[in-house]
Amino acid sequence: MHEELKYWYLRDHKLFRTLSFGQIRQLCIITGFKKAQKGEIIYFSSSDVPRIFLLKKGNIKIVAVDEEGNETIKDIIQKGDLFGELTLEADDQTNEYAKVLSDDVAICSFLLSDFENLLLQNPSLALSYTKFVGLKMKRIKNSYSNLISKDAKTRLFQFLKDWAEKEGVKEGRKVVIENYLTQNDIAQIICTSRQTATQLLNEMENNGTLTYNRKEIIILDITKL
Amino acid sequence: MHEELKYWYLRDHKLFRTLSFGQIRQLCIITGFKKAQKGEIIYFSSSDVPRIFLLKKGNIKIVAVDEEGNETIKDIIQKGDLFGELTLEADDQTNEYAKVLSDDVAICSFLLSDFENLLLQNPSLALSYTKFVGLKMKRIKNSYSNLISKDAKTRLFQFLKDWAEKEGVKEGRKVVIENYLTQNDIAQIICTSRQTATQLLNEMENNGTLTYNRKEIIILDITKL
DNA sequence: TATCTACTGTAAACTAGCTGACAAATATTT
DNA sequence: AAATATTTGTCAGCTAGTTTACAGTAGATA
Numbered sequence: 114m115h116e117e118l119k120y121w122y123l124r125d126h127k128l129f130r131t132l133s134f135g136q137i138r139q140l141c142i143i144t145g146f147k148k149a150q151k152g153e154i155i156y157f158s159s160s161d162v163p164r165i166f167l168l169k170k171g172n173i174k175i176v177a178v179d180e181e182g183n184e185t186i187k188d189i190i191q192k193g194d195l196f197g198e199l200t201l202e203a204d205d206q207t208n209e210y211a212k213v214l215s216d217d218v219a220i221c222s223f224l225l226s227d228f229e230n231l232l233l234q235n236p237s238l239a240l241s242y243t244k245f246v247g248l249k250m251k252r253i254k255n256s257y258s259n260l261i262s263k264d265a266k267t268r269l270f271q272f273l274k275d276w277a278e279k280e281g282v283k284e285g286r287k288v289v290i291e292n293y294l295t296q297n298d299i300a301q302i303i304c305t306s307r308q309t310a311t312q313l314l315n316e317m318e319n320n321g322t323l324t325y326n327r328k329e330i331i332i333l334d335i336t337k338l
Numbered sequence: 339m340h341e342e343l344k345y346w347y348l349r350d351h352k353l354f355r356t357l358s359f360g361q362i363r364q365l366c367i368i369t370g371f372k373k374a375q376k377g378e379i380i381y382f383s384s385s386d387v388p389r390i391f392l393l394k395k396g397n398i399k400i401v402a403v404d405e406e407g408n409e410t411i412k413d414i415i416q417k418g419d420l421f422g423e424l425t426l427e428a429d430d431q432t433n434e435y436a437k438v439l440s441d442d443v444a445i446c447s448f449l450l451s452d453f454e455n456l457l458l459q460n461p462s463l464a465l466s467y468t469k470f471v472g473l474k475m476k477r478i479k480n481s482y483s484n485l486i487s488k489d490a491k492t493r494l495f496q497f498l499k500d501w502a503e504k505e506g507v508k509e510g511r512k513v514v515i516e517n518y519l520t521q522n523d524i525a526q527i528i529c530t531s532r533q534t535a536t537q538l539l540n541e542m543e544n545n546g547t548l549t550y551n552r553k554e555i556i557i558l559d560i561t562k563l
Numbered sequence: 564t565a566t567c568t569a570c571t572g573t574a575a576a577c578t579a580g581c582t583g584a585c586a587a588a589t590a591t592t593t
Numbered sequence: 594a595a596a597t598a599t600t601t602g603t604c605a606g607c608t609a610g611t612t613t614a615c616a617g618t619a620g621a622t623a
Contacts, residue, residue: 247425
């Protein structure tokens with residue numbers, strides 16, 4: 114790939130907007146670039162040298178596998194999101210992989226060590242980056258307290274509201290969301306069983322709050338959610 | 339308080355160890371210092387200008403109050419820990435206060451804005467701080483996945499193990515923990531009801547894994563936990 | 564087009580843990 | 594020392610959500 118293009122790929126991200134061409138090139142020298150199709154599994158933790166990844170196109174889910182082989186969704190990553198060793202501290206404890214949800218994805222990556230050097234040379238980037246990690250932390254804290262104090266129904270509502278806000282296409286009070294998740298995925302995100310999620314979604318469909326199918330979810334009146 | 343003393347108070351923390359006298363003075367000029375007794379409540383979020391606090395002595399718990407007035411323990415802060423706007427982003431959403439658990443505490447604080455300036459001038463501190471925030475995030479992620487996949491008993495075991503490791507005094511296989519928490523506190527930390535926590539602790543006492551009283555918890559064989 | 568696989572729908576049985584209620588034991592205050 | 598407040602112990606009844614189990618449906622594959 115051309116240097117120029119790589120440059121724009123990174124510059125495009127709000128976190129890197131302040132960087133000069135030279136600075137980005139520091140990262141770009143070792144930037145990997147990868148395309149993948151729906152359903153493909155991308156291993157990224159441990160094994161390799163620690164990296165930070167940037168999803169340029171599509172959606173993926175990060176799945177963690179624990180000792181007993183149970184799989185849980187850690188995160189849904191969308192176009193423009195960073196993932197990988199965001200804490201700047203490689204850990205070989207966690208066993209994670211990424212699975213492609215959209216038709217195809219484009220991912221670029223750079224080495225953690227190069228990123229660290231860049232942060233050292235660019236304190237204001239370091240500051241932005243800390244705030245970015247902090248924001249991620251706040252999100253997790255939020256899901257945590259939701260899980261503690263809210264029931265499955267409320268969590269599903271909240272999830273749909275967030276999803277609609279982030280990616281939904283508004284048509285008046287109606288919001289259309291491109292549905293790249295299965296009910297099982299949704300269940301895992303809101304921390305409930307597949308059956309409970311199914312039941313709640315059908316309930317919502319029956320009382321006219323939304324229309325669900327494998328392609329899209331239409332929320333009929335977002336203000337009522 | 340003497341400048342000198344303030345200097346040592348901050349220098350003492352691993353995060354600030356690399357700083358010069360002058361740099362710390364930047365923070366110290368506006369450093370607040372406060373002592374409080376057991377049971378006292380310290381409000382720190384919103385209200386004031388955003389600050390970062392450093393607990394020099396004792397233990398406190400951070401309690402969040404939600405819309406309906408429910409109180410949940412967000413964090414237990416120990417000697418040497420930082421708390422406050424650690425994400426460098428003030429948010430007035432959250433309504434939190436700190437309650438003193440130990441007999442007395444000493445807290446010093448500095449303004450978020452001064453800290454940010456310091457980070458900008460000291461890239462390696464910025465990097466350490468980013469990793470520090472990242473570590474906090476990992477901890478929360480961990481409790482989150484525990485809450486999802488482990489039952490109350492396992493979570494209590496894990497909590498006790500962590501607590502013992504952090505603060506316990508080892509005597510061979512026996513570990514003695516100074517118990518500044520009530521069963522209700524413990525219950526909230528491991529996200530269960532007070533009654534369940536009580537029941538589990540008694541169960542553990544009965545089958546000889548520990549001795550519990552209001553002053554201390556003695557784990558009889560840490561390797562069996 | 565038929566076959567297979569992954570996803571969705573539904574329901575009964577079960578269970579971990581919550582709620583409420585009250586008693587007993589410790590601390591704390593007067 | 595007495596009164597009050599907080600913490601701990603225990604138990605019965607309940608419920609949200611899980612598990613198991615099976616059937617129907619849509620999409621992908623041969």
